[in-house]
Amino acid sequence: MTYQTTLGWSLVTSGIVTLLLWVLPGSDLLWGLALLVLGGLVLYIRQ
Template sequence: MAFQTTLGWSLISSGIVTLVLKVLPGDSLWWGLLFLVVGATVLYIRT
């Protein structure tokens, strides 16, 4: 059950990030790296 919830949120968030990257100015690589760092930080803080 938890795996399905995690998978669902992962797919939703990746879709949102893809849409945001289309809208944001600049190189999407740097935005992607920024989102990865922020996501990793949030996961690290929550545990």
């Protein structure tokens, strides 16, 4: 059950991020790297 919830939130978040990358100005690569680092920090802090 937890896996399905996590997968669902992951897909929803991916969709939102994709829309944000489409709307935000600047390089998609730069935004992608920034979000990757932010996600890593969140996972590291939650441990």
